[in-house]
Amino acid sequence: MAQETEGKQFLNSVHRYFDQAAQHTDVKPGILAQIKVCNSLYKVNFPVEHEGKVTVYEGIRAQHSHHKLPTKGGIRFSTHVDEDEVVALATLMTFKCALVDVPFGGAKGGVKINPRTTPVEVLEKVTRRYASELIQKNLIGPGMDVPAPDYGTGAREMAWIADTYHVFKYGETSAMGCVTGKPVGQGGIRGRTEATGLGIYYGLREALHDTEILKQLAIDPGLRGKRMIVQGLGNVGYHAAHFCQKDGVLxxxxxxxxxxxxxxxxxxxxxxxxxxxxxGSILNYPGAQNVENSKDLLTWECDILLPAALENQIDITNAPHVKAKIVAEGANGPVTQDAEQILLQKGIFMLPDLYLNAGGVTVSYFEWLKNLSNVRFGRMGRRAEEASLKRIVNLIEDTTGKSIGEKERNLIISGADEITLVRSGLEDTMILAYHEMREIMRRKPGIRDLRTAAFYSATEKIAISYQSLGIFP
Structure with a gap:
């Protein structure tokens, strides 16, 4: 029997998580079967010429669920992209969006290419050709499927996709909503770059004020003074570490x-x-000890372990040696299912990827709304809000005969701009989703971990959507 690929293992793991949560629901088997399966998968091979040489690249786009439209999910550029991995990530996106009440179905895409060694001009040609293939099949659009950055892609690639879409859909007023994660000057939104990392910070902060969890772990409330080991200093890991460090994490x-x-x-x-x-390396940083095998750090003593790199980083070989009290999944699927069981048996508290890294898609949703409305958040109301607050402050000062002070006055009367509103919406989303999962754990004695609670919550919401569509009785 052929050995399963990592992608297949990842997909099977996601399906097992779903099955585990589904057994606690009253959802009919037929609806559960529809929720589980990937609705559509498109694979394409396309040629790109550079300096007289033609190379054929493979592109994939999976749309896991159409219970809500558009579907939503990143595009990754990597030589390891395969069908099962893309479908697994699209599946996770469906449940992630449902969990945090973002009205999208899940999708994911990828191109087999090494973005680090490929010249920029080739990357642009590949990105635009991949986008063209999807656009011609009506697989991209603000009401159909909205890609975003992922591993190996960023704002630059999203701008290329948006520009390509404009060529095909010239004059479409909502065209900017065809993709998110764009540069601010090209329809992007302030706060998107740090959104996933900031969401991780909000999630960790909320967990560390949960008295039941604190008692279980025998640790003090709050992030201050907690020791953290971070795997991955990319966009997610860097921003998560940055915001946690600002709040006193070591x-x-x-x-x-x-x-x-x-x-x-x-x-x-x-x-x-x-x-x-x-x-070009984090090694030999002044005052730090070099660790030759970076994965060894996953088993070192700390309060919080944040794997924010790739899938399957903690497996049955190193899970027994993990000493962290909290494992916070910044990446998608960094802990295998078998490894998670080991960690839970050790009393380690798991903050699952389904919840913890949902900050990116949450703020992508805000960007999509901004593109559909064609107006910046805060533009309509900021000055009116400031004028109203100014009148209140003036009234207080006139009534009391005391001045609040220029610095405090400016802080009080400042109206909310785009980044303030985006971060407020993200914070509210992460807080509400955390307490929703914890409430499920209290109501359902058979659900003892946050991941199962997250899948349960998402499954219930998706089932309601399918029933409201009239597909099922």
Whole structure:
């Protein structure tokens, strides 16, 4: 029997998580079967010419669920992209969106290419050709399927896709909503870059004020003073570490492709990031101990372990040696299902990817809304809000005969701009979703972990959507 690929293992793991949660619901088997299956998968091979040489690239786009439209999910550029991995990630997106009440179905895409070694001009040709293939099949659009950045892609690639879409759909007023994660100057939204990392911070902060969990772990409330090891200093890991550090977390270890570094007294995330920019590596950072095999850091002593790199980083081989009290999944699927059972048996508290890294799609939703309305958040009401607050402050000062002070006055009367509104919406989303999962755990004695609670919550919501469509009685 052929050995399963990592992608297949990942997909099977996602399906098992779903099955585990589904047994606690009263949803009919037929609806559960529809929720589980991937609705559509498109694969394409296309040629790109560069300097007289033609190379054929493989592209994939999976739309897991159409219970809500549009579907939503990132596009990753990697040589490891395969069908099962893309379908697994699209499946996770469906449940993630449902969990945090973002009205999208799940999707995902990928192109087999190495973005680090491929010239920029080739990357642009590949991105535009991949987008063209999807557009011609009506697989991209603000009401159909809205891609976003993922591993190996960013704002630049999203801008290329948006521009390509404009060529095909010239004059479409909502065209900017065909893709999210764009540069701010090209229809993007302030706060999108750090959204996933900031969402991780909000999720961790909420968990560390949960008295039941604190008692279970025998730790003090709040993030201040907690020791954290971070795997991955990319966009997600960097911003999560940045916001946690600002709230008093000690980042004692950082693991990357080239190796890891450790300092029990804490590392300055900003300084480490700059060191890597200058030297090309986090190794040999002043005052830190080099760790040759970066995965070894996953088993070192800490309060919070944040794997924010790739899938299957914690498996049955290293899970028994994990010493963290909390494992916070910043990446998609960094802990295998068998490994999770080991961690739970050890009393480790798991914050699942389905919830914890939902900040990216949440703010993508805000960007999509902005593109559909064609107006920046805060533009219509900010000055009116400031004028109203100014009148209140003036009334207080006139009535009391005391001045509040210029600095405090400016803070009070400042109206909400786009980034303030985006972060407020993200914070509210993460808080509400956390307490929804915890309430499910209290109502359903058979559900003892947050991941099962998250899948249960999402499944119930998706089932209601299918029933409201009249597809099922």
């Amino acid at each position: 980042i004692t270890g950082i693991a990357e492709r080239e190796g890891g570094i450790f300092n029990k007294d804490g590392l300055d995330v900003e300084a480490v990031f700059e060191h890597r920019q200058e030297s």
